[in-house]
Amino acid sequence: MRTDERVAVVDRSKAPVTIHQLFSGILPQASYAAIGNRVIRGVFDDSRDVCADSVFVAMRGAVTDGASFAQEAARRGAIAVIGEDLAPVDGAVTISTPDARDTLARLAARWHGIDDPETRASFTMLGVTGTNGKTTTAHMAQAIMRAAGRRCGMLGTVQYDLCGHSVSAGMTTPGPLTLCRHLREALDNGADSLVMEVSSHALAQRRVASLRFAAAAFTNLTQDHLDYHGTLDDYASAKAGLFDSLDDDAIAVINRDDEYAERMTRTTRARVVTYGMSGGADITGRIVRDTIAGTLFQMRLFGEELIVENALVGRHNVYNALAAAGLAHAAGANASQIEAGLHAVRNIPGRLQRVPGADGFNVFVDYAHTDDAIRNVVSVLRPITPGRLITLFGCGGDRDRTKRPRMAAAAASLSDMVIVTSDNPRTEDPQRIIDEIMPGFAGAERRDTRVEPDRRAAIFLATELAR
Incomplete structure (x- = not known):
């Protein structure tokens, strides 16, 4: 498959990964038994990057079907080609899967050790989705986490902060191969947590299917991306997918004032925490002073009152601050750390x-x-x-x-x-x-x-x- 984002996922410094280690629990053992337990050198979704002893996942795209590049991948050395309804490929074992995107996400996480139980237990993932406010909320949540003493990375529209190394963002939520590679780098740099923006495209395309979020926030939903989703209802369904994926010990942080709040939590198993400025929420905000230099507002966090001075301007940024507070609180931040973190936020690139x-x-x-x-x-x-x-x-x-x-x-x-x-x-x-x-x-x-x-x-x- 030809993708906009070419990533060669080969890391010769990592411990060898065998076919069984990579595929176990993801694909039926009978589907790959003929390969033997060979060591794998890479996982790819672009046939141009395939190397010897690698795995190629063929996905259907908007323009091309990865299946048309399966034979090329085999010629380049792939020993296993995975896809939906693939015709047999000469020179490689052909493995059928009902959802190639989901399979790729899980293989990417396995390859980089993101799905390791110890890693999941020690690494806190926080997600933010919504039409507007994702970037600001993510920056604010990261600032609070750092005020709480956490070594917190961030993936978002502006940049990927990998705790010691930052790169310009190619897209809001990268594909699973790039995503898991960045998560691995953040972990290797000592990160114990990470906040990431989760786009509707990423949710619809299963890019984050392998990740386990400790908490996820919903900012708002207005009409956007109908060129991709078709209808507003389908767009909302894609966003709701993040909350549908949360485990029952996770927390969903929801903007109570948005008309799609109920839609986001209709089928979630997570505990729901609400925020808003109209009252009745777990976390509320009231603007005291709003000037060209910033905003002073009162926050009530589960009954505890905070006075927050923030350099960002406007009512919508108070909503973003409440969402960030909910995320960080779910990860263990207390009121004083939330107040300090929000105070530390200054200009966010391209956000007022x-x-x-x-x-x-x-x-x-x-x-x-x-x-x-x-x-x-x-x-x-x-x-x-x-x-x-x-x-x-x-x-x-x-x-x-x-x-x-x-x-x-x-x-x-x-x-x-x-x-x-x-x-x-x-x-x-x-x-x-x-x-x-x-x-x-x-x-x-x-x-x-x-x-x-x-x-x-x-x-x-x-x-x-x-x-």
Whole structure:
């Protein structure tokens, strides 16, 4: 299979792994008995990376079917080829599995020792899912865990922090081979815990099927990724899959104020802890002061009161802080550690990130890629902006097209001026994307709307108009 993420999972420094050690409990013994108990040199899902004495897992993708590369994998030295309804392959044992993605996730965890009982007992995994807020919540949870004395890593949209080594993130939740390799590196670097963002794509594609989360948080759910999931209900079902996977000794941390809260916990076996700002939750927040410099808010954590001063701006970031507190509390952090950890959080890249150096005006950069996220941003900045609020945004290509006009309406709702530009069009015509954005401005109360497809020029225009 040709994948966007080529990872050769060969580690010659690790202890030898035999066929039986790799496959036991994952595949029927009869399916691989003919191979003997040979030592395996790697596990792959890309035929180009296959080496001698390795295993190739053929998965069906959106464009190609890994089965069409099974014979190539055998020619390159794979001794076992695994897939769904595979035709026999010359030179390798062909093993059928009902779910190749699930099998790959489990093999990746086994190969890197992530499913080892001792590792699972000593390594705390915390997950965050939702449409908006995952990155900020993950950063906050990591900060609290570190304030609690834990050596905590993080995997997310911005970067993978492996406790001593950080790499730029290729995707929010990487494929299982990359994911488990990073988890192994974090463990080898002394990590005792890790917070990770869990995307709906990852859940639908079983990328985290082999992991055991001690706690998982749900931030919110609004329309997004319908280009992939098809319907909002299917999107919600994918998100709910994280909570369905939790063991009965795990904790589900749920935003009680979100309309999909009940959907997330309908079938979970985990203990449910709720958070919110409307009252009635286990963890609640109330804003005391919200300024351009940050937010002061009161948190009640299972009846215990905390006063939290945080450099991040806005009501939505208080929600993120409550979710992070719930996760870290589930992992053993106490109230004072939660307070200290949240106080330590400063700018998070691309999350209402304040950019220094502007002369006479404030500049914020935010990842907002849905109408709900844009609405959150302008709702936060409007009351604390004494002058004009200028919003510049674009929509990514090859993604949910239905949200484009809604993002325009959200931006126009509280902005004095909106500048529409191009934002990673991928394979789409940038002008077509802009044309699909513009109807969202119809009837909106706004002073000015500009279009500048060149993003650099659009940023220059915005800063000139702000002076």
